Amino acid sequence: QLPHGHMPLPSFWKMVEDALQQSGTQLQTFCQTFETVTPRPATQPLNPAEERKVLSLVSKHGPDKLYQVTSNISGSKDLDLTLQRGQIVALLQSVDTKGNTSRWLVDAGGPRGFVPAGKLQPY
Known part of the structure; x- marks a missing residue:
């Protein structure tokens, strides 16, 4: 059995909501870091x-x-x-x-x- 298997339904949904909110915040932080740290590909010289x-x-x-x-x-x-x-x-x-x-x-x-x-x- 999972630990939340016997939780009251409102408590379970609150736990799910909190986990999703935390994951969303982590994803947003990752995206911001990726956009600022990852350089754009360099333009290639032409023949x-x-x-x-x-x-x-x-x-x-x-x-x-x-x-x-x-x-x-x-x-x-x-x-x-x-x-x-x-x-x-x-x-x-x-x-x-x-x-x-x-x-x-x-x-x-x-x-x-x-x-x-x-x-x-x-x-």
Whole structure:
């Protein structure tokens, strides 16, 4: 038998509420620490060919739509792109055809397709 198996119901719910509140506070503290301690990935330098592609993307889509790939991406579904860390892409839509916001439609300076949103950072 668990120690709280014979507790009156109001006492049990109070114990559950206190435990959830304590866990929520711990999670909030962890999130704040993570956001302040973990550095953003560094922006990668560009080679001349990539620089030309970036200029083309800026002229087509504007500078506020540019994102840099933070780690290699291997496309696994139809319309997914395979991209290298450091590549620059332009955001076309922040949602896929099924409404999934974790897959974004991007222009990679030629091919267009979907990539995981979590592997992009503003450029």
